Amino acid sequence: MRAPRLVGRAHELAALRRMLGEARSGASSVVCLEGTPGIGKTALLRAAVAMARESDFTVVTAQASAIERDFPFAVVRQLFEPVIARASSAERMALLTGSAVHATQALTAEPPAPGIQVSPALLHATFHGLYWLTANLTASSPVLLAVDEVQWADAPSLRWLSYLLRRIESMPLVVLFTLTIGEEAAEAHLVTDLVNAAYRVRLDALAAEDVASLAEDVFGVDTDPDFAAACHAATGGNPFLIRELLYALEHEDVKPTAEAVPTIRELGPQALARSVTARLQRHALPV
Ligand SMILES: Nc1ncnc2c1ncn2[C@@H]1O[C@H](COP(=O)(O)OP(=O)(O)O)[C@@H](O)[C@H]1O
């Protein structure tokens, strides 16, 4: 089996490539990839990260999660701690020069004790410092800043991201978010503010011919169009479900021919339910 590859996303990949190109010439972009679970948001974000690395961008990424959304600046820390940790001491001085030094409030400071309010002046200095840290990062190469599952980001990080977006027009920077539709965001109004400032790309279901090419990856042979159409119908074109179904069929030794269509109709929902349940159990959160 060949390495997983993206199918049916030529337009989205071209748009991302164009934005990276524009960033190289000093024009920023903000883009939000949105869609239902399993539709391929993270896969596309990873493709953008790979393209950016190939073009010598500095890439800073964060994966927001429900577990961390109560931790102030959790997303900001994920974004910037690794670049600062990797930097030589000279590079670190350059990154944290001038007002950027106040970024360390968010990155290293102890969180305030419960009930203690951070003064607006200190918060503003921290936001400004993080903005300058971003600006300083763009001084040596263009930057891709990517946040997966932005609806789970903590409130201070969401506020800071909105603050950043209002100040980046002529920076060599691409800001990329993914947003899962149908999840109730913890900080709905902050998330709405943020994604409304982005170029929003809604990811649609894959087409039947995309299913055929994924099936060819899995089975290593040409597949019958009726087989692909039946898999498409059983999964609604959701890439996650398509992969689960194809692996389940391969596991059951079903061949990708028209004869398999009744089996897919019958086995499809059961196979999907089994593999999705197994996966959910593996990822179950401790309570
Ligand atoms: N366009 C695509 N072509 C092939 N596989 C895909 C595509 N999009 C997603 N996948 C695969 O489907 C699964 C779910 O995708 P993922 O990006 O994790 O979804 P999301 O982040 O929207 O929940 C992953 O295994 C991914 O590799």
Ligand SMILES: [Mg+2]
């Ligand atoms: Mg995802």
